[in-house]
Amino acid sequence: MMLPFQNSFVRMNYVKILLMSTGAIAVGVVFAGFLMPKIIRMAMKMQLRVTPGTMTRDMYEKVPFALDFSVYIFNVTNKDEVLAGGKPILQELGPYYFEEFKDKVEIVDDNEEDTMEYDYRNTYQYKPERNGPGLTGNEFVTVAHPLLLAMILSINVDRPELLAFIQTAVNGLLRNPQDIFFTGRLWDLLYDGVVLDCSSEDFEVNAVCSEFDSGDYAEIRRINETAFSFSMFGNSNGSSIGRFKALRGKKNIRDLGRVLEYNGLIEMDAWYEDECNEITGTDGTIFPPFYEKEEGFTIFIPQMCRAMTAEYQRPSKYAGIKTNQFTLSFDVTKYGSPNCYCRDGEFCPPEGLLDLYPCVGTPIAISAPHFYKVDPAVLEKVIGLNPDPEKHEFFMNFYQFAGAPVEAYGRLQANFEIVPVEEVPYMKDLQSMYLPLMWIENGVGLSKKYTNMLKYQLIMGLRIQKLMKYGCIIGGVVGLIIGAVAGFLQSENESNETRSISAKSDAVLVENPNVQSIEVASN
Known part of the structure; x- marks a missing residue:
């Protein structure tokens, strides 16, 4: 006597199940596991490059926050x-x-x-x-x-013989600092x-102020004929x-x-x-x-x-x-x-x-x-x-x-x-x-605006791809197991039915020997 769940297996179309399961594994491996990642990467490459007209280019040109x-x-x-x-x-x-x-x-x-x-x-x-x-x-x-130390310490490293020169310039520019x-x-x-005084007639002060006027120092700008600011x-x-x-x-x-x-x-x-x-x-x-x-x-x-x-x-x-x-x-x-x-x-x-x-x-x-x-x-x-x-x-x-x-x-x-x-x-x-x-x-x-863009435009797609990949593979493997079990049980059931019919025939012959005699006579 078969158990109820065995009856369910016996009634299944195990060939169809095996074919569908094999197809699911193929989808999981080939499409979700191989093609989809390539499609996602290709889409990302097209979106992330900073050629004119892409959203990334706009954000690259001007950070939007x-x-x-x-x-x-x-x-x-x-x-x-x-x-x-x-x-x-x-x-x-x-x-x-x-x-x-x-x-x-x-x-x-x-x-x-x-x-x-x-x-x-x-x-x-x-x-x-x-x-x-x-x-x-x-x-x-x-x-x-920062300016005083930059001027004096730089000269001390590179040209210590010019310390007297730069000290005179500092005294003029910063009005005789004491520390x-x-x-x-x-x-x-x-x-x-901070005002830098270039009104002195000292050569050292004029030399440094001429250097400031070169435009090479972004932190320094001229504010009038005799002064800069730092x-x-x-x-x-x-x-x-x-x-x-x-x-x-x-x-x-x-x-x-x-x-x-x-x-x-x-x-x-x-x-x-x-x-x-x-x-x-x-x-x-x-x-x-x-x-x-x-x-x-x-x-x-x-x-x-x-x-x-x-x-x-x-x-x-x-x-x-x-x-x-x-x-x-x-x-x-x-x-x-x-x-x-x-x-x-x-x-x-x-x-x-x-x-x-x-x-x-x-x-x-x-x-x-x-x-x-x-x-x-x-x-x-x-x-x-x-x-x-x-x-x-x-x-x-x-x-x-x-x-x-x-x-x-x-x-x-x-x-x-x-x-x-x-x-x-x-x-x-x-x-x-x-x-x-x-x-x-x-x-x-x-901000939430940009993390949501990342979550819903990329991360969700990657999660769907992984879910599809592993869902199809696992579902396909489970389907193969079910199909194999169903096929095995149906084969066993057919064998049992054949043996049962044979046994019944033998039993009829034993109980009715005349049937066997008629068969022999007809032969």
Whole structure:
């Protein structure tokens, strides 16, 4: 006697089930597993390339949202002790909040090369309502004087015999400063401008003012016949950071956004080996898709004269999207010592610092804020810093398949490499140290509008593809098993029926021997 479920199997058309199951597996493997990913990739390639007329091109030319740009200043609360050789006590003031807008202008396309050239602009809008509690920008501060220190320390490294010359120029421009600090209204230094007096008839002052008039210094602008102004952000606001030539990704999507030239140069001329001068990576506003996490993401940063690669750290999540987190380090000791990022190929900065002197001609070192992941000996030279990875690490959360950074915050700190200078009275007793000036946080987390675009236009399609692939394969395998079982049971049932009929016939012959006699007689 058959069980009820066996009766169901016996009634099935197992041949049809086997054929349908085989078809489902074929759909899962060939269509959902092979063709659909190719179709999705092809569609992505067409959408992501930055040729004219694509949505990506519009976003590449003008980032359609503002980025956060926050400035933190280090106020020195014990300048007299510092001038006498003591450790600076630093008080962090911030954030001072700006919205940053990025766009590209003067664009020229070359269809044959699949490239575009453009000037890259950053424009800032101050939003004081989003400053730290009680901060307006009118605070009276004492901070490392960026122009004074840049002029004196640069000459001390490169041409120490001209220290008397540059000191005379500084005295005229800044009206006889008595120390290395700017003491005054913060907003003058950041935005409105500090006046540089060029009215002196001294040759040294006139020589430096003529250099300022060259237009090579974005932070300095002329305000009248005898004066310039210096500001860290105000004078350069909205100006181009340089002219780029980049690939559009039509011929090869993995080249999307890759910078080929900067200001007409195919390589920089700052470092001591060709490898370090290489121009590569994107400008940071776009990244190619389909990269493996081990490859990282490379950004060309002209202000640092080099490309830097963000390296994979851990899986992460943003707005319900599974991402990978990458971090960027300014440490150059990982390349060995000495290496081509070492000054003159010999002087290597401490761990966690990038010496920018070969790039900008000023002894400035870049680090993570608060000397996070910097040699502890550097941190010991100052008081008031508290490194915290949550606040001070440079990170990017990528949805890697699309090359989409859904959240990214670049964090860096500018530090002057201070050394005692015997020829300058207010610098002769200084301790050797890296003196922080400020740190900046720049980035954004995508709003719901853009994360939903990613979720519903790409991620959902990929999920449907995976569901179809594995659903068809698993369903097909289950169908094959059911079909095989049904076929087996039906075969067994037919055998049983045949045996039953045979047994019944034998039984009839046994019970009615006359039947057998008639059959024999008829033969």
